[in-house]
Amino acid sequence: MDLTHDITVWFSKSFGLFYLLAxxxxxxxxxxxxxxxxxxxxxxxSILREEDRPWR
Known part of the structure; x- marks a missing residue:
């Protein structure tokens, strides 16, 4: 089987699509x-607790 640019691009786009979906x-x-x-x-x-407020 001849590994052409079109096959490589198709495989990488398909793999990337399924990777991002997963x-x-x-x-x-x-x-x-x-x-x-x-x-x-x-x-x-946690940001609303009393002890986490700035010092006065």
Whole structure:
């Protein structure tokens, strides 16, 4: 089989597409996994605590 430029470009575009789709799916699964809710809630409210305010 002759490895031409068109085949190489097609393969790299296809691989990149499926790689980004899989990576996006993995990030969405991680974000919406139920056991991560407490960690994300803690991070969202950590900047609002009393001890984290500037010194007066």
């Amino acid at each position: 990576l996006s799916a993995a990030v969405l699964v991680y974000v919406y996994w139920p056991s991560n809710k407490a960690r994300f809630d803690e991070a969202a409210t």
